[in-house]
Amino acid sequence: MRTSESQGTTSSGDEEDFPLYFGEWIKCRRQELDLTQEQLAKLASCSVFAIRKIEMGERHPSRQLAELLAKSLQIPSENQITFIKAARGELSATCLRSILRGGISQPAGDPQPTSGYLPRTLTQFIGRQPELSALSKLLQDPQCSLLTITGPGGIGKTRLAIELASKQQPMFPGGIYYVSLDSINSPEFIVPAVAEVFELTFSGGGDPEDLLINHLADRSGQPFLLLLDNLEHLLVHSSYPCEKEEIFLLLPRLLERVPALKILATSRERINLREEWLFELHGLPFPLHTQFDRLEDFSAIALFLQRARQLKVNFVVTPEEYPRLIEICQLIEGMPLAIELAATWVDVLSLNEIALEITKSLDFLSNRFRNVPERHRSIKAVFAHSWKLLSNDESGVLCRLAIFRGGFQHQAAEKVAGASLPILMSLLSKSFIQHLENGRCDLHALIRQCALEKLREAGHFEATCDQHLRYFVSLARCAQKMLRSEQQAEWFSKIEQEHNNIRAALEWAFTPGAPPDRVEEGLCLISSIDRYWAVRGHIREGVTWLERGLQFSEKMSLTRAKALRLAGWLVNHGNDSQTAIRLLQESVVISRQLNDVVCQADALDTLGDVFWRHGDFAKARDCYAESLELYRKEGNPLSIGLSLASTGRLHVDYGYYQEAELFLNEGLAFIERTPDLRGRGYCLNALGRLALARGEMKLATERFRQALRLNYELGHMVDLSECLQELAIIKAITGDENCASLLWAAATAIQNRSGFNFPMNDTVYSQAPASWLQTASLSEEWKEGEKMSLDQAVAYALET
Template identity: 30%
Template sequence: MTTATKMPAGNLPVILTSFIGRRSEIADVKQALAQSRLVTLVGPGGVGKTRLAVHTAEEVRRAFSDGAWFVDLSPLQDEDLLVSAVARALRLQSRSRAWGPAALARHLADLELLVVLDNCEHVRDACAVLVDALLRACPSLRVLATSRQGLEIPGEHLVAVPPLPTPATEGPLSPRSIERYDAVALFTERAQAVASGFRVSDENHQAVAALCQRLDGIPLALELAAARLRVLSPQQILERLEEHSDLLRSGNAVAPERHRSMHSLIAWSYDLCSAEERMLWARLGVFPGTFDLEAVEQVCAGDEVPRELVLDLLSGLVDKSILLTAPGADAMRYRMPETIRAFGREQLAAAGQEKELRRRHRDHFANIYGANLPWFGPRQRELLSWMRLERDNYRAALTFCLEETGEPVASAVHMVGAIAAETMVRGFLSEGRHWMHRVLELVDEPTSERALLLWVDGWHALNQGDIDGGEPRLEAGRDLAERLGDAGNAAVATVFLGMCAMMRGDVEGAFRLYGDAFARMRREYEPLGFVMAATRLGFASFLLGDADRAVELCEEAIAESDAHGEKWHKAEALADLSTILWRLGETSRARELAADGLRIQRDFDNAVGTAQFLEILAWIAAAEHQHPRAARLLGSADGVWHAIDASLFPQLLGYREETETTVRRALGARAFETDYRVGLQAPHLDNVAFALDEPEESAAPTDSSAVGVLTRREREIADLVASGLSNRDIAANLVISRRTAEGHVDHILGKLGFTSRVQIAAWVAENRPSDQSRS
């Protein structure tokens, strides 16, 4: 989220298979959400907690003006990254030094949203602390959690998720009598997906009933069994389960029967796989999240899993519902349900191969870019896109490096460099520093790698406003690089030391440091250090009165960036040059360059850069006497600054204050506040589109007939009344109390001057948009 008040509609995952049954459970969860701000769905693995949570969230999402958001915690291995994981899922960025529960709560304090925390059990204590802090600070937030046990915090409402109802096998049965049971309906639908001619018949209905009961109505177990109907009949599946009944007595003897039954079904499914499929299943357990074919071939192939068979083996596991598929940007990706993945990991450990597979996993992700991370050049977007997909794998691989003694230090450096590239650009600075500090403890030799990590860590700190924390790191990185004769790392560290001086208001000190770095890069050229030094020396020159030199240096940095296909650092040079040209009165060219920079920052999804360009375009608009435009752009920029706990550099605050004073005087206080609030409250992407003179896409037009008559919530309730829903049904639909629903209906009647619900329905029909009327 990069605005103070508006978020996208949410990120609930798209479920490709139909949702079967659970009517009473859905009603229970809706009622619980209306009564409690924390509802936790509890039950064993495979019982369908996630599906129920997502389906219910989808049904109630319109009750939350800022959306329903899904956070999958199953790949998370380090509870210290819980807040970061939630922030990423909610598309939040923050420059806060303390990116913990309190900082997250500040972002969400004024929002009305539902957060689904899925798979909380392995980080339950951390989840409890976070949720408790959020609920105390965010009055319009509700949390729907799934876990094998409750979070045990005040106000929690537990909803036990039972297995699907199954037919009793005693007494007379018929196809029709068993089809009304949800377990049978689920089994039948999933069976028809693999065997299109399957149906419950006189010949198989008793076996189907017995099979559903034998599997305790657990959805995951039913889906695994149904996947076997391509080659086995229900009776054959049942017979083979009976042959494995001893598995129900293995393991934890005091575990509930359905836990052991689930294990039995997974074990039986495992045994039915070919030897190669079983080995691949076990090896895939090292992937904590999603993965692609190339990763499987690199990590899992070899010995019992020939590389040339990997694709066929993956297809076989997909057919058997062991693997799920999800489309990626360029290639299909795969993932395992957590219960199945855990079983595979157990088999891998039992075979004594877990450490070796984790090492292969580490090597694959460490070697994707090797020592040549595309920090500078045309492959930056490629790196960021890759990291967005593979973040969980990089976290797991880096954790292995840090936890296992004797692992190559270079692997940790490569991976933390890739992680840092994303955390820096995307604004997840606390996570970047978390990993940097851990790796720096490992990399204690005086090497160029350590020098690089020191300045990257210092860079993260500066972007959080932590000069005291960043400056010592930068000095240590510069001094080490100079001792090693590493001109590039020495120059970059020196540039950031200049930023420390600039942030303290010491422009002359910054100028000297920037000049030192630039002179070094003139002698010993390295493109990253050259562009960074030229850009910052240019702006410092301008502040000290040398405008011609400033323009020359910034243009040189832009030309050098273009020569290397560089975008990220080019955007920084565009920001400085457009500001300088605006001050020199060249507003047309300044506007063109600022728009180019804003497009780059939009592509990178960088909040700080976006806010900076919105500011610059506001200043330019004011200079061109487009005062309403300037007011909205100022509001747009403030929305971002507030959301990420950041602000302009001190040297630029005067430009902002000067512009706001000019625009307020031109428009008058009331008109200024009106335009300013449009920018402050509009969706972020609409604000960027407005700044670039592009169509605003996400803001739907409001029905003019309702303006000034009904609020958005009242119009929504009026639509439900027109649909024939009772007050009780409206309350359940919108996750509010029945009394609240009744109050809304009374207000609607009063506002419209009506006395009956029929009149409300007629009013809705008359004022419905024409395209809806035709449908």
């Protein structure tokens, strides 16, 4: 039961839990009728995607679809007009309350409660249904009396708050009162501004704050809402901090003395009161590059098109322009103000030109309308307004944080930007940075762009880039060991998280004209995370970075030798054996001259891989033998074990099964002395190939599945896809060609994304039925396999 704060009356839990927006109501009604999304979609002759979007609140159905939904959801004929109006957004979901309970709803023509205290909005409100639902539930919570919507400038806080308030009028029969604080330049004027909205004048004596509190406390007792818009500029450090703190204690005093009151505030910075509940607002949803279907279902796209058509009535986007429209929304990360500013140029520029101008300069994102507040006339104006909220230390840290790409953790922020925890918390509270998953933070793309300009103006850009590069070189050196430890799965994911930061660091390291020591640091960064590039399927990218760095590196350095070894290994995955041999031979020469045993052994071992794939047994055997001898001198059990496993696999493929078994068993024994999952998976795979070559299908399947599980745990795309192909061949040999085609297609799709090609001369091919190999890619199962996700493909391979 829920108790009304103002009147002491109760309302049922059912009423409290009533759906707050149309999509949520649809979901409740569907579940009440025991229908799945797929069943409802079939009844309404629409796609499951459409039902999903409607229930998530990301789109309104067309009138035709609303009529079909009314019939499918068994809405009584006398209530269908009301239902259709609610579906189209003309009425709130509350008008459907009695339909869900089986009664008769109010007539569609009945006026909804209105308030004369909210500003009139002249443009259609787009999207934000999930946010409206979440905020509505917070306002209904008796414990939430002060709710602050926070977010960077231009993110749409004011528009959302007004829309939210307008939909909550039945909840606040005492009225909704809007106070714009934009024009107020001191906290002491908050009391007069609020009093003016309530038509209270201070003509006599007495303290204005007490008079305001007493006036509001003497009201009828009906719940009412006070919307305080744009508080942030009143929260900055002032000459009279004590006075400012005293003024803001007005809010808890109001809530204590006036139990019928709730306060909704918007601010770029949290107010930092114990009573405050926070709701952080982000950009509008936008599609990925490959999502071209139903683009207007994404709120960012819908807003752009609506604003564009205000300027150019016949504005349309052709399918060829879809990627540019998506790119625009991605560049500005769904920020509503930036979307509107970009859309104002459609009468002058093409979408391609608009996207290009955004990347060149933020000066482009400016407004040509006269009746727009000065602080919203451009993104730079928004940023300048926000910049005033920062202390000197905070502004300096923010500029340096702009170097990061894809977010950062506190340790990285401290090392690179000198960001202490109090400063990070302050920047977070002022909406300059935002929380990501796993304890990470990031800047909005447009804030980053503005901050980088400030960093360059201050002359600190190069030094910060150098510090950023050094930090990630240090992280990569630590990762080199950890990627072979019992924590390797965790560290592969950690490096994946930092991939965009690594890209930024390498871009800086290999900038044309970069000094030699910076190039060396870049090559060290790439080589230290050598396993990562293949394991997580970034082979092509790894090769590209190595090519850029090697052209600038010094000719006789150990760093160059290690980079050449890695380049040869990655190039070999693409079946370019000649280039791989050239790179690896140079690595061998340099490492011998520098007398580095490990690098020399690594290069020889990789040369053995190349000759094995190239079909030269003798050269491969000799390279493996020489590298194994060096590894035994060096004494690393993992290196010894992997070299033995490679030698054993070579002998399997050339029919020397007895020798192969000895090498593989010894290799597995060495590897099992280490925590390396990748090495164990590699050796088990080779043992699977041995069993397959001997015709032991059950044992081969078991070995390949063991290897698949390990590689899946690591996210090792190359070895994982190879296991899928080997399991496919077993299925083909044993007569299940449909399953074989599906698995082979799934593996091929993974390899295509990773830049890896399964060598056509691999002896495993020779064991598969030739007729199946020729026709597999033409089957329906192949098409199905290509569409499988990684998780689906692995689960299928382990279960069938």
